[in-house]
Every structure is written in structure tokens, then in C-alpha cells.
Amino acid sequence: MSRTDxxxxxxxxxxxxxxxxxxxxxxGPSALRIAEIDNRLRRLGYRVFDEGDVPVxxxxxxxxxxxxxxxxPQIADSCENLARTVRRVLDGGGFPLALGGDHxxxxxxxxxxxxxxxxxxxxxxIIWIDAHADINTGETSPSGNIHGMPVAVSVGLGxxxxxTVGGEFRKLxxxxxxxxxxxxxxxxxxxxxxxxxxxxxxMTQVDRLRIDQVVEHALDYLxxxxxxxHVSFDLDSVDPxxxxxxxxxxxxxxxxxxxxxxxxxxxxxxxLGSLEVAEVNPILDIKNQSALFAAELVxxxxxxxxx
Ligand SMILES: [Mn+2]
Numbered sequence: 335m336s337r338t339d340x341x342x343x344x345x346x347x348x349x350x351x352x353x354x355x356x357x358x359x360x361x362g363p364s365a366l367r368i369a370e371i372d373n374r375l376r377r378l379g380y381r382v383f384d385e386g387d388v389p390v391x392x393x394x395x396x397x398x399x400x401x402x403x404x405x406x407p408q409i410a411d412s413c414e415n416l417a418r419t420v421r422r423v424l425d426g427g428g429f430p431l432a433l434g435g436d437h438x439x440x441x442x443x444x445x446x447x448x449x450x451x452x453x454x455x456x457x458x459x460i461i462w463i464d465a466h467a468d469i470n471t472g473e474t475s476p477s478g479n480i481h482g483m484p485v486a487v488s489v490g491l492g493x494x495x496x497x498t499v500g501g502e503f504r505k506l507x508x509x510x511x512x513x514x515x516x517x518x519x520x521x522x523x524x525x526x527x528x529x530x531x532x533x534x535x536x537m538t539q540v541d542r543l544r545i546d547q548v549v550e551h552a553l554d555y556l557x558x559x560x561x562x563x564h565v566s567f568d569l570d571s572v573d574p575x576x577x578x579x580x581x582x583x584x585x586x587x588x589x590x591x592x593x594x595x596x597x598x599x600x601x602x603x604x605x606l607g608s609l610e611v612a613e614v615n616p617i618l619d620i621k622n623q624s625a626l627f628a629a630e631l632v633x634x635x636x637x638x639x640x641x
Contacts, residue, residue: 341429342427342428343429343431344382344384344423345371345382345383345385345431346385346423346432347364347384347432347435348387348388348416348439349435351393351436352404352480353436353439353480353481354436356615356618359435359613362614363434365579365614365616365619366433366614367384371433371628371629378633380636383428385419388419390408402472403478403480403493404478404480405480406493406495406496409441409496410499413438413496413500415442417445417449420445420446420447421446421447424446424608425450429607429609430609431611433614434611435612436481437484438481439612440485440612441499443564444488444505445499445500446500448500450562452501456562457507457561458506458510458561458564459511459556459559460488460511460512460556461511461512461514461556461565461566462513464513464516465515466516466519466568466570467485467516467527467532468484468485469483469486469527469532470482470522471483471492471526472493474522474523475520480496487505488506488511489504489506489530508531510559512534512556513532513533513534514535514540514549515536515540515571516534517537517587533552537586537588540588545588545595546595553603553605557603563607564606564607564610565597565600565606565609566610567612567628568613569628570587571587571588571593572588573588573589576590577628579614579617579618579619579624579625580615581612594630594634597632598634600635601638606636609635611628611631611632
């Protein structure tokens with residue numbers, strides 16, 4: 335299939351930082367657009383439409399009601415809106431490319447994908463590339479920041495305000511997720527990962543097995559059990575020496591080439607059904623280099639090759 339026959343890409347911005355402690359990731363979608371993510375995809379032959387941004391409340395005019403689930407009503411609202419947009423794009427035959435924003439966005443993205451898949455009798459699979467597992471609940475989270483909870487919410491754990499975004503059903507089978515790049519996991523999260531038997535590949539395993547093998551295995555595993563594969567890429571999976579402008583930097587991440595190779599392998603398989611990029615933080619960045627990196631990474635995921 336040539337790229338012009340492929341589904342058009344619909345960019346959806348999610349300028350949210352209510353799910354994170356540090357300010358600035360609300361500017362992520364803007365920084366990614368400035369990095370010309372649209373033109374990079376057009377140069378690859380895609381038709382690209384920009385859906386604009388999902389409305390998000392401003393932190394300055396809000397107060398925290400529940401410190402265990404900060405800004406819960408506002409995040410639930412925006413995620414509901416994101417879920418609707420993602421679903422509309424998929425129902426119309428498009429490819430959703432969601433740009434964050436903090437990683438609470440995945441509550442909405444995955445809910446939208448799941449609603450579409452449910453109606454089409456498709457099984458959803460997720461590759462979660464992140465330094466963190468993002469599988470806390472209000473009970474286990476040390477911070478109460480909802481950007482650390484989207485995976486838990488998607489497998490049906492946590493408060494109903496979040497688990498019912500996009501409809502009252504479980505969005506994701508815990509066996510249909512593969513996490514890659516973990517290196518900062520909370521105690522409660524470790525228990526959930528073990529209890530739910532989630533495929534979680536740490537940086538230790540990436541170091542030992544090499545990223546190409548890790549990604550090939552992840553795709554083999556997911557392609558057996560899923561028809562729609564979504565990649566959720568948290569920029570903090572990459573080493574902060576390369577990508578300093580992220581919400582929660584953790585040393586010891588993926589190298590520049592490891593991140594690109596992972597995306598190149600995913601593109602080669604032709605298996606990608608949707609994509610999101612989370613946690614770009616221009617406030618902590620140097621001359622937009624992290625957003626530029628993310629834009630290049632999206633191009634690799636969408637089929638850009640060196641030759
Ligand atoms: Mn994350």
C-alpha cells in the first residue's frame with residue numbers, strides 16, 4: 335500500500351499539564367507543531383489534517399479538591415473529549431496522532447480507541463514506551479498526579495470518573511499491553527504489574543537483549559492477540575541527555591538510535607494503527623530540541639527511512 339492510500343493522519347493536540355506536578359507540558363502540542371510534525375508527515379506522502387486542541391482548563395484558575403487525585407474532574411472532562419475525537423477519527427477511517435500534554439492523555443486516547451475497537455470487533459493492543467509504568471491508582475500513587483495512572487485506568491483500576499471515560503467497559507486487557515523502557519517504578523505499581531501479569535520490559539532487559547529484539551518480540555506478542563496496535567510514546571523513555579524537555583526526566587534512558595530503531599521496526603511491520611507522544615515540556619527544553627526529536631521520531635514511526 336503506498337502512503338497516499340494509507341489513512342490520513344489527524345493531529346489532535348492535548349495541551350494538558352493538570353496531571354503532572356511540573357508546569358510546562360501544556361505547551362507540548364504547540365512545540366511539536368512548531369517542529370513541523372505536519373510537514374514531516376506530508377513529505378512522507380501522507381495527507382494530514384489538524385483537528386486543533388482539545389479544551390483543557392487552566393491550572394491558574396483551579397484548586398485541588400482531592401490531593402490523591404489532583405484535578406480529577408477537569409482531567410476526566412478533557413479525556414472524555416479526547417476519547418470522542420479519537421473515536422471519530424478512527425470511525426472515519428483516519429489515523430489518530432495525539433500530541434500531549436501530560437500522559438493522563440492516554441486515559442482519553444485509549445478510551446477512544448477501545449470504543450472504536452469494541453464496535454468493530456477488533457482487539458486493542460498497546461506498546462507503552464516510558465521510563466515509568468503509569469499504573470498507579472489514587473491509593474498507590476505517592477503524588478496524586480493522574481499522569482501516573484493511565485495504564486491502571488485503562489485496565490479498569492481506579493475511580494469510576496476515570497474508568498468510565500469513553501463508556502462503561504474495561505478499555506484494555508492487561509495482557510494486551512507491553513511496556514518498554516521502565517526504570518522508575520513505584521512499590522504499588524510493581525505489585526499491580528505482577529498481579530495483572532503485565533509484560534513489562536525494563537531498561538535492564540533493553541540493555542541485555544538490545545532494543546531491536548525487544549521490539550520484535552513485543553510486536554510478535556501483540557500481533558498474535560490484537561488487531562489494532564497503538565503506540566504510546568512518553569518522551570521521558572529517552573535519555574534526558576538527548577531529550578531534556580520532558581515532564582519527569584530519569585537518567586539511563588533509551589539512546590537516540592534506540593528510540594529511532596524501535597520506531598523504524600514498528601513502521602516496517604506496518605502494524606501501527608494510532609500513535610501518541612506525551613510529556614514534551616518546552617519549559618525545561620533547550621531551543622525546542624526535545625520537540626524536534628519527538629517530531630523526527632514520529633516520522634520514523636510513520637515510515638521515514640534513512641535510504
Ligand atoms: Mn508516562
